Amino acid sequence: MKNIIKIFCFLTVFSLSAQIKVPQVSPKSVINQTIGLTEVEVEYCRPSAKGRIVFGELVPFGKIWRAGANANTTISFSDDVNVNGVTLKKGKYALYISPKADEWEIFFYSETNNWGTPEKWDETKIALKTTSKTELITKHIETFVIGFNNLDLNTANLELMWEKTFVNLKIEVPTTKTAVANIEKVINGPSASDYFTASQYYFNSNLDLNKALTYVNKAYDLNDKKPYWYTRLKSQILAKLGDFKGAIEVAKTSLESAKLANNSDYIKMNEESIKEWSRK
Numbered sequence: 159m160k161n162i163i164k165i166f167c168f169l170t171v172f173s174l175s176a177q178i179k180v181p182q183v184s185p186k187s188v189i190n191q192t193i194g195l196t197e198v199e200v201e202y203c204r205p206s207a208k209g210r211i212v213f214g215e216l217v218p219f220g221k222i223w224r225a226g227a228n229a230n231t232t233i234s235f236s237d238d239v240n241v242n243g244v245t246l247k248k249g250k251y252a253l254y255i256s257p258k259a260d261e262w263e264i265f266f267y268s269e270t271n272n273w274g275t276p277e278k279w280d281e282t283k284i285a286l287k288t289t290s291k292t293e294l295i296t297k298h299i300e301t302f303v304i305g306f307n308n309l310d311l312n313t314a315n316l317e318l319m320w321e322k323t324f325v326n327l328k329i330e331v332p333t334t335k336t337a338v339a340n341i342e343k344v345i346n347g348p349s350a351s352d353y354f355t356a357s358q359y360y361f362n363s364n365l366d367l368n369k370a371l372t373y374v375n376k377a378y379d380l381n382d383k384k385p386y387w388y389t390r391l392k393s394q395i396l397a398k399l400g401d402f403k404g405a406i407e408v409a410k411t412s413l414e415s416a417k418l419a420n421n422s423d424y425i426k427m428n429e430e431s432i433k434e435w436s437r438k
Contacts, residue, residue: 184227191306193314194333195340196239198306202231202253206301212321213257222265222275225253225318226302232270233316240330241266241316242288251285255318261291262318262325293324353377354388361395371395386415386424393431402438409435 184203191198205227210216217223225231234250251266254275266286269276276283302320312333315326343349348356357373360366374392378384389412396405409428416424 182228186228187304189305191309191314193306193309193329194311194331195237195336196331196333197236198314198329199234200232200253200304202226202302202304203228204302207298207321213323214259217257219258220256222279223255223257224274225255225304228273230270230272230274231304233266237332237336239332240328241286242290242327243330244286244288246286249285257292257323259292261289264288264290264325264327288327290325290327295319295322295324298322348376350377350380353380354391357395358391361391361398367395367399371399384415386412386419386421389415390424390428393428397431397435402435406432406435 182203184205186201186203189200191200203226207216213219230252232250233253235246235248237248239246239248246266249268250270251268252270252272254265254267256263256265264287265284267276268283268285269280299319299321303318305317305319306314306329307317307326308315312331314329314331316329317324317326319325353373354377357370357377360370360373371392374388374395378388378392381388389408393405393409393412396402396408409432413425413428413432416428
């Protein structure tokens with residue numbers, strides 16, 4: 159009985175301790191910034207100086223620093239961008255810094271799940287390396303800051319500040335290219351994929367089946383490859399409209415295409431539908 163009570167007390171204490179929440183010494187910050195049409199997100203933890211000399215002592219010169227505290231500082235881009243004039247592919251990166259008194263080396267590192275710096279630094283995982291001159295500021299910045307400034311439709315500055323040191327990187331985004339592509343897409347009308355998605359939605363949602371048929375026909379006309387999943391959807395719409403003869407003919411087309419593509423799922427679905435509709 160005593161052992162049971164001890165176990166119960168232990169579990170109770172453990173449960174209570176598991177629920178305790180305390181503030182982080184270096185709190186987490188998440189910044190979401192739109193530059194033109196490009197989405198950028200920065201996640202980092204913000205250490206404070208607390209009377210210490212930061213660069214050259216707390217953060218040694220010439221060594222890799224994680225650009226914050228705790229887990230990796232990360233930055234992600236929804237499009238390919240230019241950083242200080244060098245192309246960086248869209249994606250998520252860990253941000254590392256090797257500070258010097260007069261300039262910082264800044265690394266965009268493809269592995270983002272390290273706690274602090276990687277155990278083994280891998281040069282092949284450096285997606286981009288750039289340098290930026292440091293600037294001395296008169297105001298003391300107690301807590302490390304990453305932010306965006308000088309935004310326009312095509313550029314922004316990524317700024318990093320701590321203690322009395324300021325560094326910025328120029329980010330250029332493909333706003334014109336993206337905007338022109340969007341404009342041309344709208345002007346030229348929906349794509350085959352757009353029509354297929356609309357047809358699929360109408361069919362799956364039990365909406366206007368005649369409209370679903372119109373959309374899938376337009377999708378089929380616009381796609382030169384005539385994919386078997388288009389004809390599969392069309393056969394299902396025809397069957398739901400009660401045109402089983404038409405549905406079977408279209409399903410046979412889908413079946414042959416699926417066989418050529420060696421897609422066993424669509425082969426099975428079409429064969430089962432043809433068998434079912436033949437009994438109608």
